[in-house]
Amino acid sequence: MLNGKRVLLIVAGGIAAFKALELIRRLRERGCSVRCVLTEAGARFVTPLSLQALSEDRVYSDMFSLTDESEMGHIQLSRDADLLVVAPATANVLARMAAGMADDLATTVLLATDKPVLAAPAMNVRMWTHAATVANVETLRRRGVHFIGPNDGAMACNEHGPGRMSEPEEIVAAIEALLDPGTVSEQARVLAGRRAVVTSGPTREAIDPVRYISNHSSGKQGHAIAAALARLGADVTLVSGPVAVADPPGVRVVHVESADQMLAACLAAGRIDVAVCAAAVADWKAATPANSKIKKKAGAAPPALALAANPDILAALSTPGPKRPALVIGFAAETENVVANALDKRKRKGCDWILANDVSPATGTFGGERNTVHLVSDAGVEDWPTMAKEEVAQRLAERVGRHLGVVRPAQAAE
């Protein structure tokens, strides 16, 4: 229930604005009061009168109205709320939020608030996947803005893909999760009681105390997956190589350097239901790392570097037996024949699903914000549209939830 809670609903200008009316109704049914701020563009899609009738409160839109400023300044508007909800959050309003603009009442309130903010994006699929929007969403997420959706589906502009605003019921569930975590529906926490291990980032293989072998993995995708599984209620251990991204909230993080340490940390996590190997593990390590810095010798040829194979963590976790997780998921970082190589990799490693992604430099996947993946399972190959790494993570976590819904949970560590 949301009894006594107060939402400040910011309605921006998009075709999905009509869903804001239903959202108000649903929130009020749950005992939540709603006060609306309507942008100028929003007023082209819904009328202040409809919002006013449903919220039973006046609607605020004009920053320079003297009455508003004297009776209800923009600071007061956010002070009076427990949560600010932007629905629909258009590409334009997200860009203005990311840039810290305050050029109308909606963005001024958003800039002035110290309350949590939830945005429900709604826009054309190309606008949603545009690098500018992806960067804005990433910036806002880093600053603590929460997001719900968008969903996949047919859009008003006759296109198909992510961009449809979440349904009012889904937005209400997200609001409940933020304002009253105790009441989060069981459905939203489909992975409660499940144990997960996620590997993320690169590994570093020492050549000597100052040099190492590594790669360009940023850890963004693996960290996002760990966070998404935790949001669905899973007990997550994230085994991370050296990365610049922050530890995700609600996740146990084990920091490691080498592939050997990464494997040991995965095995130490005990019995798990799902393993996701998103780390870019170095395939080779120095056969005999030097204990002191290798020095140059005048006139001598450069030293030869003898390599040894690293353990394959994904293959190790996929080994059949009573301890094997019910679901083992790997990634296939490929620069050519992406799907064909992933099909082969899935067989070789013995895992259940492979998320194949093209990491050739032109795609900007390594270190970038977006990812284009293909889910390879025994059901075939599913092509996912290009989306933010957080969305890939959310979608994968939901798939894991649906899959594990029919599998018995693993026992706690033995």
Ligand code: CTP
């Ligand atoms: N992986 C792992 N341990 C390794 C190497 C890879 O756990 N020593 C995992 C990765 O986390 C990823 C999957 O295996 O989930 C595939 O990684 P990738 O680098 O694409 O494949 P490779 O094993 O390096 O195979 P190839 O050389 O054929 O590309």
